[in-house]
Amino acid sequence: MSQRRYCADDADQWAGWSYYGAAHRYDVHGTSEAASSCARVMDQLEAAGDEVRLRELGFGDGDRCAFIRLIEILVDGDRLDDLRILARDGDGRAFTTLMELLFRTDRVDQLRAEADEFPSARLWLAQLHLRRGEVDAGLAELAAAELDPELGWSAHSERIAQLLRFGRVADVRAMAEAGDRVAGRRLRRFERESDRSQ
Numbered sequence: 001m002s003q004r005r006y007c008a009d010d011a012d013q014w015a016g017w018s019y020y021g022a023a024h025r026y027d028v029h030g031t032s033e034a035a036s037s038c039a040r041v042m043d044q045l046e047a048a049g050d051e052v053r054l055r056e057l058g059f060g061d062g063d064r065c066a067f068i069r070l071i072e073i074l075v076d077g078d079r080l081d082d083l084r085i086l087a088r089d090g091d092g093r094a095f096t097t098l099m100e101l102l103f104r105t106d107r108v109d110q111l112r113a114e115a116d117e118f119p120s121a122r123l124w125l126a127q128l129h130l131r132r133g134e135v136d137a138g139l140a141e142l143a144a145a146e147l148d149p150e151l152g153w154s155a156h157s158e159r160i161a162q163l164l165r166f167g168r169v170a171d172v173r174a175m176a177e178a179g180d181r182v183a184g185r186r187l188r189r190f191e192r193e194s195d196r197s198q
């Protein structure tokens with residue numbers, strides 16, 4: 001098996017890998033012989049640098065193993081542009097991988113740049129700020145994401161969850177009192193849970 005740059009271990013929703021390292025994690029070939037013969041073919045294609053064939057298999061034939069191998073090559077080579085081109089063509093898996101790579105390598109500025117083109121990159125940017133302990137910056141990115149019609153609901157719900165997580169209960173209470181039903185619901189649950197833990 002070829003050596004990969006990153007470890008594809010279990011991690012949380014934001015810090016893990018969805019596709020990188022995911023070939024042969026589950027049995028998709030039926031037998032272990034078929035799986036290792038597939039891995040051998042992928043190793044050969046990678047060693048030969050035959051990305052054209054990997055793309056044909058991965059996209060033309062819908063071969064998941066070939067797609068994953070291609071993604072791994074792009075990630076290991078830090079080929080952001082190539083991942084972005086695939087994402088721009090509508091490949092959500094490539095987009096997710098681009099986000100995971102930037103998150104994992106702690107590249108705040110690059111994530112911010114991606115958010116100009118891909119609005120949902122802002123959710124990743126917010127999470128990276130939060131992970132770095134930059135709570136206000138993270139909350140501000142979530143608030144900005146709320147203005148996007150497609151992200152609005154999930155960004156809002158996530159911002160309330162993070163406000164509660166960081167003890168900013170008064171902010172959530174003010175939102176609830178202003179008629180925000182999500183804030184009201186979350187606040188009641190939060191208060192029930194803190195009553196119970198006392």
Ligand SMILES: [Zn+2]
Nearest residue numbers: 035038039065
């Ligand atoms: Zn395979």
